[in-house]
Amino acid sequence: MKKQADTRHGAILLLILILGAGCSPQEICDESLDSVVVIRFKQGYPEALSDTTLAGITVLGIRGDNQYGLLVNNGSVFRMELPLNPAHPESSYILQIGEIQDTLVVKHSSESYLLSEACGFAMRFTLNDLSYTGENIRGDSLLNRVIDAENESEEEDIWLFF
Amino acid sequence: MLKMKVKRKISGFFSKASGLLLVFLTMGSAKALAQDTLRTYGPRIGMDLSRAVFYFTEPRQTGVEASVDFELIRHLYPVFELGYNRLSEQAEGFAYSAGGVYVRAGADYDFLSPDDRSKHHCICAGLRYGFAAFSQKAKDISINSSYWGPYTPEDYQAQLEGHWLELVASMKTEIFSNFFLGWSLRLKLLLNPEMDPRVRPLMIAGYGSGRENRVFGFSYGLYYKIPLLKR
Numbered sequence: 001m002k003k004q005a006d007t008r009h010g011a012i013l014l015l016i017l018i019l020g021a022g023c024s025p026q027e028i029c030d031e032s033l034d035s036v037v038v039i040r041f042k043q044g045y046p047e048a049l050s051d052t053t054l055a056g057i058t059v060l061g062i063r064g065d066n067q068y069g070l071l072v073n074n075g076s077v078f079r080m081e082l083p084l085n086p087a088h089p090e091s092s093y094i095l096q097i098g099e100i101q102d103t104l105v106v107k108h109s110s111e112s113y114l115l116s117e118a119c120g121f122a123m124r125f126t127l128n129d130l131s132y133t134g135e136n137i138r139g140d141s142l143l144n145r146v147i148d149a150e151n152e153s154e155e156e157d158i159w160l161f162f
Numbered sequence: 163m164l165k166m167k168v169k170r171k172i173s174g175f176f177s178k179a180s181g182l183l184l185v186f187l188t189m190g191s192a193k194a195l196a197q198d199t200l201r202t203y204g205p206r207i208g209m210d211l212s213r214a215v216f217y218f219t220e221p222r223q224t225g226v227e228a229s230v231d232f233e234l235i236r237h238l239y240p241v242f243e244l245g246y247n248r249l250s251e252q253a254e255g256f257a258y259s260a261g262g263v264y265v266r267a268g269a270d271y272d273f274l275s276p277d278d279r280s281k282h283h284c285i286c287a288g289l290r291y292g293f294a295a296f297s298q299k300a301k302d303i304s305i306n307s308s309y310w311g312p313y314t315p316e317d318y319q320a321q322l323e324g325h326w327l328e329l330v331a332s333m334k335t336e337i338f339s340n341f342f343l344g345w346s347l348r349l350k351l352l353l354n355p356e357m358d359p360r361v362r363p364l365m366i367a368g369y370g371s372g373r374e375n376r377v378f379g380f381s382y383g384l385y386y387k388i389p390l391l392k393r
Binding site: 029032033034063069071085086087111112113116117118119120121122123 | 305308
């Protein structure tokens with residue numbers, strides 16, 4: 001009788017183990033897939049660089065002819081995150097401080113990559129060049145050329161000198 | 163920047179339960195074998211039955227696998243396995259498919275030493291090297307940028323090769339003369355996980371998810387030994 005009970009308990013234990021082994025993790029993605037370049041503002045260019053905060057800055061992304069999207073609205077910021085344009089080889093932005101407008105152009109190449117089964121594809125950018133027009137921006141430094149959706153937002157990719 | 167939530171789901175229950183049934187069946191049937199002092203030798207050909215169960219429990223995956231082994235010297239069985247796998251999946255934002263052939267080569271060591279030489283049951287441990295030649299495709303890719311809007315990149319396609327090692331624990335029981343049922347548990351170690359940094363495969367034929375550097379595999383099969391020699 002005891003042996004029979006032990007066998008039954010063993011079978012139940014084995015069944016529980018099999019049921020447990022049948023559980024498999026499934027990922028769910030609930031985040032944005034944007035690849036953004038993180039820009040930090042600096043002053044004292046070129047010799048005595050230090051962090052700075054820009055007051056009253058408005059940043060617009062140029063989507064097309066006379067089409068703009070607002071990214072920063074008259075804010076006081078020391079850094080900004082700019083989404084890169086997957087459909088074009090460059091991403092263009094307008095930085096307006098007071099009455100003065102600067103145009104910032106980031107040239108890049110890009111390719112899609114599989115982020116995960118749950119999240120699907122995202123874009124990986126390689127930054128090739130940085131140019132600007134206007135009076136506020138005095139220089140730049142490209143720190144990180146490869147930008148994708150997994151980059152940490154704490155990392156700085158570009159320094160802009162004012 | 164990216165956060166994942168993980169939830170659990172019950173899957174593969176039927177395949178595991180039928181595996182359990184198989185173990186009990188093979189253990190029970192082994193006792194009925196006739197006694198004989200001669201031992202037969204010949205190639206043992208096998209078919210992986212778990213693929214048929216996966217067809218019902220995981221319909222997005224299809225596959226077939228055959229194997230052959232031979233008792234080269236006492237306790238040692240060189241093994242050759244050949245198979246085909248295909249995965250087709252419609253995921254959020256893309257349609258994915260992958261398929262290809264694979265081979266595994268290695269050997270099993272049988273730890274059983276039965277007094278009766280006519281018995282061929284096996285409790286084995288083994289090692290395999292696996293190689294897969296497969297293709298993967300992704301189409302209808304859609305990337306929805308919250309700022310720039312939806313973007314559709316070009317379809318993606320690549321021909322790839324996968325290499326891996328397997329540690330195998332297995333059991334085979336001779337249920338009738340020269341007919342065997344058996345199962346195997348495998349730990350697979352991927353040797354070239356960076357085969358395609360752009361799209362790490364959702365399936366490597368014969369291995370499993372290429373997004374994992376280590377995976378477990380379980381299979382059970384039916385085997386027939388061609389009795390070429392008896393001595």
